[in-house]
Amino acid sequence: MATMRGERRIKQHPALGPIEEAAEITFRLDGETMTGREGDTIASALLAAGQRVFRTMPKTGEPRGGFCFVGRCVDCLMIVDGAPSVWACQTPLVAGVDVRTQSGLGDWNGETT
């Protein structure tokens, strides 16, 4: 499927230089332990780990991943610490955060669509 695990960090860059040191942050995606870096958003950490699917569409079940990365579209909406439809691209990664791929519109106070 689309979960191609692996390191996708740019370690050396001609203009930016070597990647800066940053603390490793552990979090969970659908129950699986993942690691990201200090300074990541949830979305950047997921993409760095090769996770491309963030949610699925309500009617068709088609997969969606990040798209605009500026909090303007809806492709990165995920369930974060139980809260549905959170912009993963705008949410800083914090240790221990529980992230789940969202099916459809998510569960809003027990009402699922």
Added chain:
Amino acid sequence: MTTTGVLVVGGGPAGLSAAIAAAGHGAATLLVDEGQMPGGQLTYRLADGARETGARLRAEASRAGVTIESRAVVWGLFAGSVAAISQNRESRNVHFERVILATGSTDRVVSFAGSSLPGVFTVRALQILMHRHRVLVGQRFAVIGGDANEICMDIEASGGTIVVRDAGDRPERLTASGTGGVERLTIDGVEYDVDAIALAFGHVPDPRLAIMAECAVEPGATPGAFVPWRDESLRTTNPPIFAAGDICGSGTITSMVAEGRLAGIGAAASLGLVSKEDLEAEQRRFAEEAPERLRAAEAGQFVQFAGQGEWR
């Protein structure tokens, strides 16, 4: 409710520059920006000295005494000169004397079959991922769109390969496909093995606050764009409100900085903080630096959306 002299909405090159100019002339200036730190495109582009300009403007804003609120969004402008600001899941109101709208633009999106698959990103998304987070989302990129030179350089500098480019002016020729994400792009029946697609179709101004504040807007150069009309000091048709930067159409970083400065001085002048002579000197300077940015109003040319009440 607190009051500020000049509220600058958006902390990109135009907004920072406007805030520096306004504060530099003595206006109590509040800059509200939704990013972690101000700079907007200057925090993720590499071209045109973006990063250096961002660092310089942030330092100047600090020296000029601009109050900066980050991770905050001005979500409304209301009659009575009130702005609503949301931050940390709460909203509060601020009274302003002047507003400078510098909300910039978003990437223009053109769809084609399969373009909603995971692995398809706007140029800005890729720049944020590569340059702020050091993430390369794929190895084999397709770049679609006519505004693609910068992103192609960025992708290659980050270690990615450009497999195919297409102007995207006839999207019906394109089909992206794959299981759970992009795996290939077919153009006119020819299949390319790609794992990421960049959409590079330029930018569309973000006029929402201008429209909400009943500023007259007119169609811009980009399809689907509406830009606020402005006079020679970048004042909109709603007297307390000025506008500068990408919100009025895409431009170079240099012209955004120049435009922000003019708007900041224009706003300060309207508050009596800048002499007529100094304002005119600034206008002459701007006309030399970025003449293409000024447009004169002509009767009947603009579209104004229905309003909600008194503004003064």
